Amino acid sequence: MTFLELIKVRKEFGPSLAVEDFDLQVERGEFVSFLGPSGCGKTTTLRMIAGFELPTSGAIRLNGADITNKPPNQRNVGMVFQAYALFPNMTVAENIGFGMKIKKQPADKIRKRVGELLDLIHLPDKGPNYPYQLSGGQQQRVALARALAIEPQVLLLDEPLSALDAKIRDELRSEIRRIQQQLGITTIYVTHDQQEAMALSDRVVVMSRGVIEQIGAPFEIYNYPQTMFVASFVGTLNQLRCQVVDATSGRLAYDGQSITTGTAIGPSNGATVTLMLRPEELRFGADGGDNRLTGQVEAVNFLGSTVRVLVRLGESTLTLDVFNERKLELPKVGQNYTVSFPPHACWVMPEP
Amino acid sequence: MKRFAIWSWLWFALGALYFLLPLYGTLDFSLRMQRGTLSLLAYQKALADPQFIRSFTFSVQMAVLTIIVGLLLIVPTAYWVHLRLPELRPVVEFLTLLPFVIPAIVLVFGLIRTYGRPVTILSVTIMPPLTNTTLGANSLLIAGYVVLSMPYLYRAVDNGLRAMDVRTLTEAAQSLGAGWPTIVARVIFPNLRAALLSGALLTFAIVVGELTIANFLARPAFAPYLALLSNSRAYEPAALSIVSFALTWAAMGIIDLLTRGAPGVLGGAGH
Numbered sequence A: 001m002t003f004l005e006l007i008k009v010r011k012e013f014g015p016s017l018a019v020e021d022f023d024l025q026v027e028r029g030e031f032v033s034f035l036g037p038s039g040c041g042k043t044t045t046l047r048m049i050a051g052f053e054l055p056t057s058g059a060i061r062l063n064g065a066d067i068t069n070k071p072p073n074q075r076n077v078g079m080v081f082q083a084y085a086l087f088p089n090m091t092v093a094e095n096i097g098f099g100m101k102i103k104k105q106p107a108d109k110i111r112k113r114v115g116e117l118l119d120l121i122h123l124p125d126k127g128p129n130y131p132y133q134l135s136g137g138q139q140q141r142v143a144l145a146r147a148l149a150i151e152p153q154v155l156l157l158d159e160p161l162s163a164l165d166a167k168i169r170d171e172l173r174s175e176i177r178r179i180q181q182q183l184g185i186t187t188i189y190v191t192h193d194q195q196e197a198m199a200l201s202d203r204v205v206v207m208s209r210g211v212i213e214q215i216g217a218p219f220e221i222y223n224y225p226q227t228m229f230v231a232s233f234v235g236t237l238n239q240l241r242c243q244v245v246d247a248t249s250g251r252l253a254y255d256g257q258s259i260t261t262g263t264a265i266g267p268s269n270g271a272t273v274t275l276m277l278r279p280e281e282l283r284f285g286a287d288g289g290d291n292r293l294t295g296q297v298e299a300v301n302f303l304g305s306t307v308r309v310l311v312r313l314g315e316s317t318l319t320l321d322v323f324n325e326r327k328l329e330l331p332k333v334g335q336n337y338t339v340s341f342p343p344h345a346c347w348v349m350p351e352p
Numbered sequence B: 001m002k003r004f005a006i007w008s009w010l011w012f013a014l015g016a017l018y019f020l021l022p023l024y025g026t027l028d029f030s031l032r033m034q035r036g037t038l039s040l041l042a043y044q045k046a047l048a049d050p051q052f053i054r055s056f057t058f059s060v061q062m063a064v065l066t067i068i069v070g071l072l073l074i075v076p077t078a079y080w081v082h083l084r085l086p087e088l089r090p091v092v093e094f095l096t097l098l099p100f101v102i103p104a105i106v107l108v109f110g111l112i113r114t115y116g117r118p119v120t121i122l123s124v125t126i127m128p129p130l131t132n133t134t135l136g137a138n139s140l141l142i143a144g145y146v147v148l149s150m151p152y153l154y155r156a157v158d159n160g161l162r163a164m165d166v167r168t169l170t171e172a173a174q175s176l177g178a179g180w181p182t183i184v185a186r187v188i189f190p191n192l193r194a195a196l197l198s199g200a201l202l203t204f205a206i207v208v209g210e211l212t213i214a215n216f217l218a219r220p221a222f223a224p225y226l227a228l229l230s231n232s233r234a235y236e237p238a239a240l241s242i243v244s245f246a247l248t249w250a251a252m253g254i255i256d257l258l259t260r261g262a263p264g265v266l267g268g269a270g271h
Helices: A042-050 A092-102 A107-120 A136-149 A166-183 A194-200 A218-223 A228-233 B002-030 B041-048 B050-083 B086-101 B104-115 B134-163 B166-175 B180-191 B193-209 B212-216 B222-232 B235-258
Strands: A002-013 A016-027 A031-035 A057-062 A077-080 A154-158 A186-191 A203-208 A211-216 A238-246 A251-254 A257-260 A272-277 A291-302 A306-313 A316-323 A336-341 B119-121 B124-127
Touching: A002 A042, A002 A186, A016 A042, A016 A186, A016 A211, A031 A042, A031 A194, A042 A077, A042 A154, A042 A186, A042 A203, A077 A136, A077 B166, A092 A107, A092 A136, A107 A136, A136 A166, A136 B166, A166 A194, A186 A194, A194 A218, A203 A218, A203 A228, A211 A218, A211 A228, A238 A316, A251 A272, A257 A291, A291 A316, A306 A336, B002 B235, B041 B050, B041 B235, B050 B086, B050 B134, B050 B166, B050 B180, B050 B193, B050 B222, B050 B235, B086 B134, B104 B134, B104 B212, B134 B193, B134 B212, B166 B180, B180 B193, B193 B222, B193 B235, B212 B222, B222 B235
Parallel strands: A031 A186, A031 A203, A077 A154, A154 A186
Antiparallel strands: A002 A016, A002 A057, A203 A211, A238 A251, A238 A272, A251 A257, A291 A306, A291 A336, A306 A316, B119 B124
């Protein structure tokens, strides 16, 4: 059952259009990410759900009720900001209990709930401390607890991990997901980090320039992108401009070499299409699948667990990722190399 | 490093002398009322005058009221401009700097001319001349002082708001269900304490030492009393200057003590 619904939401700031034709249905307990580059409208949309911006047109419904024009302090949504926004003049416990205090709940009830939440975020002793005494990661956890204390209908997070270092970010990421699943709370998460979006979400909404490009599960978005933008924004993408040799059997030609996609493709024979390949589906040598392309090694980047090799094929450069192992013999720059891949690794963009 | 330190100390010493020498001179003069020896005679005579206590108390009261009225006017304004009307910031800043340009005597004459006569709309008197009553005259005094202290108060509040990321804190409070009064009282004001304190201290010093407006509105403030006394006396005004200096410092110290221990003073909103 749809819990949160955005219907044809549109937001204009004077002459510029920030969000256009935004349609989304979110189930209760679902974790949805808004993913896109800066300026794509994801934060604006989140702020409209929170009530800090009013849509120019369209409607937002939460649990059946129309909240499009409701003031933010009446919506019962919990919000976590990138800058934490903890009240510096209050202790951690007072920060968490703030929302409940406003609702005039009894003191012992507040104390109990604050204690539960401090346990939930693994900071049981930090109640009497002030925000300036905590690290960035700890402050963000307190911000999360504060948003959850009021038992909101929806939890909104606006790039909450962007201000933290990589290691803390990874830890906190798992924490957020764990807590969200434990409480079963409907969550909207805004980020420009695709790894974050894919690791956390049930579904991802990929946005660009105010418009939704694709909505789907992380696996779907990554492996079956519906637009050029989604394909290149999410993950690394190899693009080869090929000629269609036989549309029914899905045969293409690149630089004189033949490629089989295994499935029928839309464009007719002789047309030019872009073939997309993910680096991790390509293999060294001739044993990786029916398709083989030969080129010259241009660069070898050892990244630790993966080795990223750039192979020049005609006018394009192919990137392929190989898992590291001790017995691996790294290719040399300038060496001739064969890259192979199975037919199902091929993805030809569907006609617009 | 050593050379640099010597120069710093030199300039510091010169600056200190600039302030301390006149003070020392006044102090020394005030102790010489009794010929031939250093004595506190001038102090005894000056403090025995009941007018001194009355005028100083009056000035302190006016200072406190000015601070309260000024803050009630400026804090919501600065907050609203920060939050909703950032384009207006330069305009408001310009307005708050006007008191520097307009001399106090022009201000007080403007007040007297405008409010020295009844305020009428279509021949109906809605306000009698303010200069005729004590309450009215005191109100004009406070109004004048609020204008005089506006540059300092506004700058202090503006700096405080800038340091605390007002917009995000306001939105955080709103998302938790807080209305405007709660936000201003529980989130904005407490985090502005340090800024408000510095503005308040400056206002206090300005009001207690202000002569022109109090004189022309014929208010029994401290500075006019001191000026009048110095027409007929030599040593007592010097003694009173030292006393008022000390009292003002004491009052500032009390204000500082009362607002000490405000944890909101340290750190911003978590950057």
